[in-house]
Amino acid sequence: MTAAPETTVSAQFLGLLARDLPPDRLTTDPVVLAAHATDRSGTRPQGEPLAVVHAERTEDVTVTLRHAHALGVPVVPRGAGTGLSGGATAGEGALVLDLSRMNRIRELSADDQLAVVEPGVVTAELDRAAGAHGLRYAPDPASAAISTIGGNIATNAGGLRCAKYGVTRDSVLGLEAVLADGTVIGTGRRTVKGVTGYDLTALLTGSEGTLAVITSATLRLRPLPVATATLAAWFDSFEAAAEASYAIARAGVVPALAELVDGPVLEAIDPALRARGAALLLVQCDGAGAAIEAAVVARVLAPLASAVEATEDPVEAETLLAARRLALPALERLGRPLIEDIAVPRSRLAEAAREIRDISARHGVPVFTIAHAADGNLHPIIVVDPSLDRLPEAAWEAAGEIFALALRLGGTLTGEHGVGVLKRQWVADELGPAAHALQRRLKEVFDPRGILNPGKSL
Amino acid sequence: MTAAPETTVSAQFLGLLARDLPPDRLTTDPVVLAAHATDRSGTRPQGEPLAVVHAERTEDVTVTLRHAHALGVPVVPRGAGTGLSGGATAGEGALVLDLSRMNRIRELSADDQLAVVEPGVVTAELDRAAGAHGLRYAPDPASAAISTIGGNIATNAGGLRCAKYGVTRDSVLGLEAVLADGTVIGTGRRTVKGVTGYDLTALLTGSEGTLAVITSATLRLRPLPVATATLAAWFDSFEAAAEASYAIARAGVVPALAELVDGPVLEAIDPALRARGAALLLVQCDGAGAAIEAAVVARVLAPLASAVEATEDPVEAETLLAARRLALPALERLGRPLIEDIAVPRSRLAEAAREIRDISARHGVPVFTIAHAADGNLHPIIVVDPSLDRLPEAAWEAAGEIFALALRLGGTLTGEHGVGVLKRQWVADELGPAAHALQRRLKEVFDPRGILNPGKSL
Numbered sequence: 001m002t003a004a005p006e007t008t009v010s011a012q013f014l015g016l017l018a019r020d021l022p023p024d025r026l027t028t029d030p031v032v033l034a035a036h037a038t039d040r041s042g043t044r045p046q047g048e049p050l051a052v053v054h055a056e057r058t059e060d061v062t063v064t065l066r067h068a069h070a071l072g073v074p075v076v077p078r079g080a081g082t083g084l085s086g087g088a089t090a091g092e093g094a095l096v097l098d099l100s101r102m103n104r105i106r107e108l109s110a111d112d113q114l115a116v117v118e119p120g121v122v123t124a125e126l127d128r129a130a131g132a133h134g135l136r137y138a139p140d141p142a143s144a145a146i147s148t149i150g151g152n153i154a155t156n157a158g159g160l161r162c163a164k165y166g167v168t169r170d171s172v173l174g175l176e177a178v179l180a181d182g183t184v185i186g187t188g189r190r191t192v193k194g195v196t197g198y199d200l201t202a203l204l205t206g207s208e209g210t211l212a213v214i215t216s217a218t219l220r221l222r223p224l225p226v227a228t229a230t231l232a233a234w235f236d237s238f239e240a241a242a243e244a245s246y247a248i249a250r251a252g253v254v255p256a257l258a259e260l261v262d263g264p265v266l267e268a269i270d271p272a273l274r275a276r277g278a279a280l281l282l283v284q285c286d287g288a289g290a291a292i293e294a295a296v297v298a299r300v301l302a303p304l305a306s307a308v309e310a311t312e313d314p315v316e317a318e319t320l321l322a323a324r325r326l327a328l329p330a331l332e333r334l335g336r337p338l339i340e341d342i343a344v345p346r347s348r349l350a351e352a353a354r355e356i357r358d359i360s361a362r363h364g365v366p367v368f369t370i371a372h373a374a375d376g377n378l379h380p381i382i383v384v385d386p387s388l389d390r391l392p393e394a395a396w397e398a399a400g401e402i403f404a405l406a407l408r409l410g411g412t413l414t415g416e417h418g419v420g421v422l423k424r425q426w427v428a429d430e431l432g433p434a435a436h437a438l439q440r441r442l443k444e445v446f447d448p449r450g451i452l453n454p455g456k457s458l
Numbered sequence: 459m460t461a462a463p464e465t466t467v468s469a470q471f472l473g474l475l476a477r478d479l480p481p482d483r484l485t486t487d488p489v490v491l492a493a494h495a496t497d498r499s500g501t502r503p504q505g506e507p508l509a510v511v512h513a514e515r516t517e518d519v520t521v522t523l524r525h526a527h528a529l530g531v532p533v534v535p536r537g538a539g540t541g542l543s544g545g546a547t548a549g550e551g552a553l554v555l556d557l558s559r560m561n562r563i564r565e566l567s568a569d570d571q572l573a574v575v576e577p578g579v580v581t582a583e584l585d586r587a588a589g590a591h592g593l594r595y596a597p598d599p600a601s602a603a604i605s606t607i608g609g610n611i612a613t614n615a616g617g618l619r620c621a622k623y624g625v626t627r628d629s630v631l632g633l634e635a636v637l638a639d640g641t642v643i644g645t646g647r648r649t650v651k652g653v654t655g656y657d658l659t660a661l662l663t664g665s666e667g668t669l670a671v672i673t674s675a676t677l678r679l680r681p682l683p684v685a686t687a688t689l690a691a692w693f694d695s696f697e698a699a700a701e702a703s704y705a706i707a708r709a710g711v712v713p714a715l716a717e718l719v720d721g722p723v724l725e726a727i728d729p730a731l732r733a734r735g736a737a738l739l740l741v742q743c744d745g746a747g748a749a750i751e752a753a754v755v756a757r758v759l760a761p762l763a764s765a766v767e768a769t770e771d772p773v774e775a776e777t778l779l780a781a782r783r784l785a786l787p788a789l790e791r792l793g794r795p796l797i798e799d800i801a802v803p804r805s806r807l808a809e810a811a812r813e814i815r816d817i818s819a820r821h822g823v824p825v826f827t828i829a830h831a832a833d834g835n836l837h838p839i840i841v842v843d844p845s846l847d848r849l850p851e852a853a854w855e856a857a858g859e860i861f862a863l864a865l866r867l868g869g870t871l872t873g874e875h876g877v878g879v880l881k882r883q884w885v886a887d888e889l890g891p892a893a894h895a896l897q898r899r900l901k902e903v904f905d906p907r908g909i910l911n912p913g914k915s916l
Contacts, residue, residue, distance in 0.1 A: 111704060111805035134710055156653045167651060169660070170628060185893040191801040193625060193833045194870035195614045195664045196877055196888045197916065198897050202627070202660030206653045223710035246569060252592055252681035253746075288711075288747025288754075296746075343649040347569035375651045412652035419654055430654045435643040438903070439656050445899045458655065 009071050010050050010093065016067045017053065025060055027052050036096040039081040039088040042336060043421055045455075047092025049076070056101045058176065058184060058215040064097055065213065065451075066182030074454045077209040079120060079151035082143045084339050085420025087155065087208045087456050097213060099150050105129055106216070113221045114173060114190060119150025119214050126219070135221040138165035141416070142328070150214050156206030158416030160257040160324075163374030164286075165222065167416065169205040176216035177204055180447035190218055203442075208418050209453040211446040225286035228256070229294030230317035233305035234277030238262045238369065241279040242350035244304045245373035248283065249346070251300050253293045256286040259324045260371040262353070265381075266323065268368065269330040273323055277306055281373065282324055284317065327370050335383040337368075338391070340399060342406035343415030346376035355405050356380050363398040377415035400426075419457045427458060467529050468508050468551065474525045475511065483518055485510050494554040497539040497546040500794060501879060503913075505550025507534070514559045516634065516642060516673040522555055523671065523909075524640030532912045535667040537578060537609035540601045542797050543878025545613065545666045545914050555671060557608050563587055564674070571679045572631060572648060577608025577672050584677070593679040596623035599874070600786070608672050614664030616874030618715040618782075621832030622744075623680065625874065627663040634674035635662055638905035648676055661900075666876050667911040669904040683744035686714070687752030688775035691763035692735030696720045696827065699737040700808035702762045703831035706741065707804070709758050711751045714744040716832040717782045720811070723826045723839075724781065727788040731781055735764055739831065740782055742775065785828050793841040795826075796849070798857060800864035801873030804834035813863050814838050821856040835873035858884075877915045885916060 017026050027033075028051045036052045038044040050073070053064050068075045076090040077097045090096045103120035110133040117126055123144040127137040140159035141147060147157070153175070157168045165171075174188025188194070188201035204212055235241040241260050248255065259282040267274040281301075285293035291312060301308050311317055331337040344352045353369060356378070360367040371378040380402055382395050403413050403426045413423050413430050428436050439458055446452070475484050485491075486509045494510045496502040508531070511522050526533045534548040535555045548554045561578035568591040575584055581602040585595045598617035599605060605615070611633070615626045623629075632646025646652070646659035662670055693699040699718050706713065717740040725732040739759075743751035749770060759766050769775055789795040802810045811827060814836070818825040829836040838860055840853050861871050861884045871881050871888050886894045897916055904910070 109803075109805070110708070112803040113707065114803075134708075156657075158651050162651060166624075166628070169657070170624070179892075179896070183892050185896060186890055187893060189801075189870050190803045190868040191834050191870055191873065192804070193616050193620060193801045193830075193835050193873040195874060196871050196881075196885055197893070198665055198669070198900060199614075199627070199657075199660045199663065200893060200896070202657045205657065207656055211656070223707075223712060226710060249571065249681075250568070250592075252684060254681060287745070288750040289745050290747070292746040343647075343651045345567075345570040345572075345648045346650070347567070372651075376649050377651050410648045412647050412649055413654050415649065415651040416653060423654075427654055432644055434637075434641050435645060435655070435658060438637070438643060438658070441903045442656060442900065445896070445903055 009073065013067055013071050013073050014051055017064060020063045021053065021060055025054050025056065027054070036078060036098060037090050039083045039086060041084050041086040041089065041420060041422060043086035043089050045089050045091030049090040049094045049096050052096040052098050054098045054101050058178065061097065061178045061213050061215055062182040062184060064095065065178055065180060068095060068451050069181045069449055072449050072451060074451050076453055077213045079148035080146055082147040083151060083155060083418065083420060085414070085418045085422045087418050087420035087453070089421060100148060102215065108133065110135065112190065115219050115221055117149055117217055117219060119148060119217065121149045123147055123149055123152055130221045131224065134224050136224050137171065137219060138222050139168045139171055149217055153205050153214055153217060154207065154209050155416070155418035158377065160259060160372060162372065163258065164254050164256045169202055171220045172201055172205050172217055173220055174218040175201055175204055175214055177212035177214045179212050180449065180452050188218065192220065208420065208457040210443060210457045211452065225290065226288055227290040227312065228284055228286045228314065228317060229290040229310065229312045230284045230320050231294060231297055231301065231308060231310045232320040233281045233301045234307045235279045235281065235305055236277065238279040238353045239350040240304065241281040242353060242373065244281055244301055245349065246347060247300045247304065248297055249374065251296050253285065253296050255283045255297065255374060257282070257284045258372070258374040260373045261323055261327060262369045264366065265327050265368045265370055268334060269323060269326045280323055282321055324370065331368055331381055331383055336386040338382045338384060338395065340380045340402055341414045341417040342402060342411055343375060343377040344406055344409040344411035346374065348409045349373060349376055352378055352405060352409060356402060359398050359401045363394045365394050365398040367398065375415065376411065421456055467531065471525055471529050471531050472509055475522060478521045479511065479518055483512050483514065485512070494536060494556060495548050497541045497544060499542050499544040499547065499878060499880060501544035501547050503547050503549030507548040507552045507554050510554040510556050512556045512559050516636065519555065519636045519671050519673055520640040520642060522553070523636055523638060526553060526909050527639045527907055530907050530909060532909050534911055535671045537606035538604055540605040541609060541613060541876065541878060543872070543876045543880045545876050545878035547879060558606060560673065566591065568593065570648065573677050573679055575607055575675055575677060577606060577675065579607045581605055581607055581610055588679045589682065592682050594682050595629065595677060596680050597626045597629055607675055611663050611672055611675060612665065612667050613874070613876035616835065618717060618830060620830065621716065622712050622714045627660055629678045630659055630663050630675060631678055632676040633659055633662055633672055635670035635672045637670050638907065638910050646676065650678065666878065666915040668901060668915045669910065683748065684746055685748040685770065686742055686744045686772065686775060687748040687768065687770045688742045688778050689752060689755055689759065689766060689768045690778040691739045691759045692765045693737045693739065693763055694735065696737040696811045697808040698762065699739040700811060700831065702739055702759055703807065704805060705758045705762065706755055707832065709754050711743065711754050713741045713755065713832060715740070715742045718829040718831045719781055719785060720827040722824065723785050723828055726792060726826065727781060727784045738781055740779055782828065789826055789839055789841055794844040796840045796842060796853065798838045798860055799872045799875040800860060800869055801833060801835040802864055802867040802869035804832065806867045807831060807834055810836055810863060810867060814860060817856050817859045821852040823852050823856040825856065833873065834869065879914055
């Protein structure tokens with residue numbers, strides 16, 4: 001569909017919203033529009049969005065979608081706008097449906113280890129609220145302090161703890177969502193098991209706002225681990241560190257996190273870190289067996305690493321993990337980081353890193369790499385000159401080769417950030433024509449007029 | 459749609475299959491047809507199926523479906539026929555598509571901790587093959603020794619270890635499946651993370667053969683736990699045992715299994731067991747922290763139970779678990795067990811058990827209950843006289859009240875067995891009209907002529 005409805009339709013649409021929404025929900029203030037046109041991908045589509053609706057309750061969403069559906073107006077659902085793939089960008093003629101004011105934790109049941117939350121709840125706040133009951137919300141995207149649950153569900157966000165605790169989907173028990181025509185549906189349930197009907201909860205999770213707008217989520221909480229044990233190991237090469245991560249898996253240990261940081265990233269954070277090694281592997285084990293597992297990991301790493309440090313003290317652990325947490329701020333000092341997000345079968349991690357280095361050299365584009373090693377999820381980061389209007393051709397070509405590499409190794413274009421607008425041109429290659437066509441037909445069932453986040457995901 | 463195509467269509471269909479399939483795939487032998495008309499639900503629809511196709515490769519499935527789609531012939535996909543909800547039953551005019559000969563493990567990668575298997579692989583055999591590499595296939599439905607991976611995926615089967623390791627869906631990374639018209643699609647990937655496109659893998663998992671026929675599955679394997687510790691605790695009532703299971707969760711322990719067995723089941727197994735208590739709670743912790751966690755569980759149980767036994771020896775553990783494993787064979791000695799399968803939020807387990815007892819008394823129908831306590835998944839079992847042609851009215855009414863109870867407590871009709879034919883009349887109550895209508899529209903996308911397992915699930 002085309003992005004821009006006719007002016008008269010736009011005026012009619014805004015008139016209906018003004019009539020049917022409570023007074024403080026609708027805005028056409030150009031400053032607000034500009035702020036809601038882009039996200040942390042830095043991508044900005046042509047033209048300005050039509051208006052922003054700040055939804056405060058499910059009814060605001062149903063009213064907005066009912067009118068948008070009737071008039072064929074594109075709607076871009078939005079949480080905190082922290083997405084890295086351009087999934088929440090809005091151009092000419094689109095309505096931005098901002099859900100960040102729907103930020104109440106409606107229920108937190110310690111006995112059932114679940115929470116019912118609105119989509120605008122900030123992920124770290126839910127985790128904090130759960131912590132008061134000895135529980136936690138396991139998915140921990142790096143953006144947890146600023147991103148919302150709705151956005152996490154829209155992208156099926158990952159994080160550091162996925163290998164042991166799963167991705168967002170594995171913590172979503174049920175949803176309330178509004179279809180394109182304003183119909184409210186409930187999916188899933190309050191139980192950890194249940195197989196009545198098709199799994200709409202999983203289908204909506206990761207659908208990037210193209211199938212429905214999530215207005216409430218029932219989320220699984222898990223007990224806080226009783227102990228953690230953390231190791232930092234230094235290696236002479238990224239490949240050696242990757243091989244060490246395979247050895248941990250072969251030893252039967254499932255770490256809570258296993259993060260790999262390459263030499264260029266260490267250099268960017270602090271040359272003193274780079275002087276200690278060409279790659280850093282951070283491993284954390286948690287739970288009652290944390291110390292025992294960490295001892296196994298230390299034994300596995302000893303002959304492979306040039307140095308290993310270990311601690312069971314949470315404060316010392318944070319010091320070790322700082323090298324991972326400081327990676328992005330350090331790269332932001334160098335320019336505008338474009339964070340790629342491929343995943344490969346985890347035994348291909350070393351091979352992927354080697355080929356990424358070749359791609360980097362071939363195109364003369366520096367690539368900085370961090371990885372969630374236990375998931376085979378790499379974030380190759382290309383840093384570009386922020387003064388440039390558009391991505392240099394060489395960076396674009398290097399990114400394309402990195403995606404092709406991921407698919408060649410049996411992996412995926414996007415492990416946890418989503419397709420958004422940035423990776424759309426490669427989606428058909430990954431899905432294959434039959435599954436791609438099927439997905440488009442599913443989209444039509446949910447959204448026959450194609451108003452929900454058009455131009456994203458598929 | 460009606461189940462019986464006209465005779466001429468049937469003859470034409472069989473002619474095409476005979477022409478296009480290798481010689482040993484198609485059978486119309488009445489003995490084979492009778493054996494493939496029912497499953498372990500004991501339900502048998504009216505009339506005989508038309509024929510059985512014993513598929514040996516994906517092409518056999520595409521040939522069969524292409525002709526069935528063109529002629530509108532209903533197709534019932536089937537694994538080992540161990541389902542308990544009637545999902546694989548086939549009546550007048552249906553073609554049974556038997557996948558049990560597609561039973562090869564195509565690949566088992568210890569490094570990537572995954573296996574690629576055909577749908578007819580028996581679940582326990584995959585687990586055994588994984589064991590040779592220090593790995594296991596975590597989902598462990600009670601039927602694992604006789605059921606197939608394809609059937610497990612079709613019902614999103616659960617088992618004893620779900621609370622810690624998830625259900626079948628959590629171990630399915632990707633699928634090859636054939637749509638109703640014979641189109642082959644690939645879903646998912648070989649990586650543990652990936653968010654390109656909609657989650658068709660999860661949508662097909664649990665769809666009970668109504669959306670597509672699975673011809674291959676890429677499955678996640680996990681390390682075998684380094685240790686297990688097992689406890690058996692006796693209580694004066696089922697409710698007291700359920701309360702004890704909540705206390706374990708509140709203590710922050712996630713056991714690998716937590717099985718509850720009620721007094722009537724203990725009595726059926728061995729009156730000496732019943733003499734020890736009115737309910738038995740079996741708990742197993744696993745992994746490096748198993749002994750530490752079991753000590754916490756023992757401390758929690760001590761003031762609540764009348765007796766607690768514990769062991770870290772695997773052979774002694776099997777002796778303790780025998781009371782759970784012997785439940786079904788013991789009930790089969792009493793008659794024909796109808797195994798219900800509701801799940802409730804786990805803090806409502808005691809309440810559910812109390813109400814089930816009331817329902818049992820009100821209808822004069824004995825109900826035997828076992829439960830996966832950590833999932834809130836109860837199996838109330840009604841044992842009926844096997845000489846009866848049909849279910850007594852009182853048993854039917856009691857089952858209906860048990861389903862209504864599950865929904866009233868915020869639970870589900872089926873935690874892990876599927877809807878099949880037996881629970882169809884209650885599905886709309888659980889899903890609600892909007893989600894139910896949406897699910898039907900999704901079904902039409904996959905199977906526009908409604909040939910795949912008609913009359914099941916939705």
